[in-house]
Amino acid sequence: MNLEAIKSEIEANVPGCRLEIIPNTSPSAQHSLLVDSAHAFTVASFLRDGASVRLDYCSNVTGIDWPLKEISTKTKVKKLVDGVEKDVDEIVKTQTGGYLEAVYHLYSMEQRQGPVILRMRTEDRTDRVHLPSLTPLWRSADFQEREAFDLFGIIFDGHPDLRRLLMWEGFVDHPMRRDYVDPDDYEYEPTAHDEVLKRAKEHQAAEGGL
Amino acid sequence: MLGQGILKGLAETARNFFGSYINKDRLTTVQFPEERLPQIEATRDFPFLVYDGTDWDQGMRCVSCQICEKECPPKCIYIVKSADKKPDATGKPQFYPARFDIDISVCMSCQICVEVCPFDAIKMDVDFELSTTDRFGGLLLNKQQLAKSNEYYNKIHPTEAAAVDAALADERAKADAKLRQAAEAKAAAAAAPPTPPAEKTVVQ
Amino acid sequence: MSVLTESTIALSSGPVTDPGASQLLEVSMGPQHPSTHGVFRMDVSLDGEQVVKLKPVFGYLHRNHEKIAENESYLGCMPYTDRLDYICSITNNWAYALAVETLAGIKVPERAEYLRVITGELTRLQNHASLVGFLMQDMGASGTPLMYAFREREKILDLFEALTGARMMCNYMRFGGCRVDAPAGWLQQAQKVIDAFPKFLDEFESLLRTNEILMARTQGVGRVSKELAINAGLTGPMARASGVNYDLRKVDSYGIYDRFSFRVPLGEFGDVYDRYMIRLLEMRESLEILKQAMREIPAGPIMDPGTKIRGFRPKAGEAYGRIEAPKGELGFYLISDGTGNPYRFRVRPPSLINLTVLEDMCLGRNVADIVIILGSVDIVLGEVDR
């Protein structure tokens, strides 16, 4: 099954959607399709009902956190310095990430094909974290989107019952984010590790002694 | 007829009731403290440190390379590497663990430490009666508590231990041969006139 | 039976405005309840004994497995997968190993593939056996079927111990093969267990297959239509009981499953009885696979020599690997950024996703039915909450 073909089929049928194939260089060669969130629902419902490959089964839904990362690459550039051609290191800074991603692994039970991997990206990691929910299309996304909301903080618009799934009501942070810091609310127990003992001591001091 | 399936089921339980008196296979229960299952060779629970010879401290195979500490998934191993070297069982000077603790309340018996150890120094024990009233100290085993002899290892995992012993003996023989070769080369070199640069370094 | 009004028992803090109106009894089933198979809770609203609302509550056993795995090496993740679905650790190992192998393009030697199939199918046998036992226990059969199932499971666990060193937390597979080869005599011992297993199935079926009480209790209870089963992503015996012909051993034929001939039983009604029977039938098919695998297993290495287990660093990329675990489709989604730790490690837990339709199955049924419907889903909380 060809992702290119699916892409062109979607583009022909869903006007205005922006699609991008994210290549996967690893031996698995499971390339994915990045969908803009405005058209994601239409694209997904087309994939489920209209496309030649009927993706009736949504296997896996998950979030990924891509924090903003600066990658500096050193390149040697030949430059004319004082009239002499010299090798000069030039540092090119590129920024990647800075968004949350939701990934859907879709299969076709009817035609026994797959996976077609859909990705959606939020605009940033703080307040514009809304993505359309695909639960109305696939019930199997129900708990998994709730989990992604719980652990990553992606807000799925249109989800029928978007509550925390694994953490308790009233928990504030999203533990699966890369920059998550454990709250200091454990009951520490002495262990073999000095580091833990130290933290325990600090914790007890902060709590006002034993 | 209503009740046929029920009667069939009743016959089955009756068969099992009487069968359990006749057929020993039906009763899988082992009356534990009096009766014990035969030791299964592959069984593992918590790691221990192997030592050669008779003195546990001197014969310890561990050279404190700390690979197991790094690889341990729940991070239950705690090693302090020695500053000096001590001769091991073969007499070769080696680093040794100044401290080697395993917190078996954290250990999950995954055997990864054993797999990654390049010196066959850490192996899995089969002793499971480890309950203690001291929840923290009692389950934190130190170097001495962990040290068990190679004979013990041979007793609990005979096949595996035999293979390890053979491999170690092989390695040692190779090392000896190498040493001998080196010594011979040295002797040969000593017989030959000394080279000036070597002398120079000595002088310095 | 809407006699359970405010006047008889304090149900909520609100005042009684209309004593004649039917009020709902809100029962919190779990987390301490003998039939929730662990620390699982259902907020149930009852009208008499009829369920009008049911909301599952998760997370009592949540330990953020995925976060732990992000801080572990690829090898270090393996023992943690044992603890997902602690009844069938070997298939969890397999799914993870398969995902890593897909990610890094590792080939698995022949003998290791056979060992994987043998241990994987033994796992399926013991999982299904204990599940049907537990289901009957939920139905109130005072332990007899459960004990028969455990008697057989014990023999399979003995096999696991002889092979992997542990009864439940096997930690058996590695990417690129298996950790240890079968010791001398193990295959013969396994053959004996496999040969004796049909006797247990016969016994179990004569005890509880045509039993009228069982049929009355389970038939027509907790029905899931085929369409809903597909849409809600039900997999494994749950989906097949609803008539969805989707067995990853056939669909993906991962490993060497295309070499074995076996059949996939399908249910028609998608009720509890179908789920129960599908599991009994699947055990027979597993035995078929085992027989063939035991016959054909070749000699040879069990690890891919080119794979470095320690300090394993796959190329940057991602992979989704899935297998047919006893409970359904168990998938691992891995993203590598080229370092020694997975950048993202996601488990697709079949038990959790099979619970999606729990409320649909229970609405309008009795309290007694909730218990057996939940029992027929086959959940393990270690996997649901991760």
Added chain:
Amino acid sequence: MPEIIDQIFVLLKHWLMGYVPSLLKPVVSAILSVVPVLLAFPLLFAITTVLERKGLGRMQNRYGPNRVGPFGFLQPMADGIKSLTKEDIIPRTADHLVHLLAPVVIVIASFLVYAVLPIGRNMVIANLNAGVLFFFAVGSMVELSVFMAGWSSRSKYSLLGAMRAIAQMISYEIPLVLASIVVIMAAGSLSTVTIVNLQATYTGIFPHWYVFTPWGLTGFIIFMIAATAESNRCPFDLPEGESEIIAGYYIEYSGFKFALFFLGEYLGMFATSAMAITLFLGGWAAPFSFLTWIPSYVWFFAKLLALICAFIWIRGTLPRLRMDQLMNFAWKFMLPLSLINIFAAGVWHYMPAGASRWLVVTLVIAVACVLLSRGLRRNQWFHVRTYRFAS
């Protein structure tokens, strides 16, 4: 000599009574009759718990209790000590008085019914001429206790359990009483002593037990099924519903109160079994005329133990029914069948003795049985299924 052994307890009591001043005679006589019963049946309870656990164990291919005392037979002692030393927890919102009274009431009610049960020849506490009526009247006090327990605990599970228990016990009381009517029709008396005496005669070597007639057998089976439901035994243990509503009406009980409930339940089971023996299995009468030399009370307890074993066997095999199925079974099968059984018994009495009445009555009951079970099946469409395999 067998006569003396048979009557030894009666003679012993008479001998002791000779030393008692006449003023105290009624009181001492009552005590001397009641105390042995108060001792014997709790002892039987202890034995039954061990038997049940060992029997179930063997059915499940386990050993069962075997650590306390020889072969584990002192296990009930250990259990008793355990339950006595356990903390007695009363929920804060519970109705304390009713919560305390409920286990007491169940034990009292269970003991009261033993007054009319003939344990052996001339061995009955009170020979009431309305003994059977007394038995059912007092026996229904158990329902009161169950409701007291369920309501006073203020737990949702216990309330559900109590509701189930009330519905179930009232439904099954009707077939229980209707099934015993056939015996009263045959005996023409409500006195348990008379009923047993009528059965303790022999034709050749065979006794005249009512169970050896078609209507008697049907009555006995109906009675036993209803008795299982009355004593909340598997497969009718819905009020307790271990896996559903945890322990039903006694979920909030702990320690010795819990043990009292347990005792009450078992005593109830013994009592209904003893009543079944009295009505259908000839009470203390020996099964063959040449076995009459064995004391009557031995026969009584032997029959009781046999019935208890049957209860255990059923418990080890069957899963539990659901509430609506239970009700359907009571009202759509048991009740009509017991009514038809009464009719059949009437036909029996008006037909001349011989093969013809056997044939007619058996036919009536068999046809009723088949039709009713078909009716039961029509509502519940269950059947043994066959499965297809994907290609």
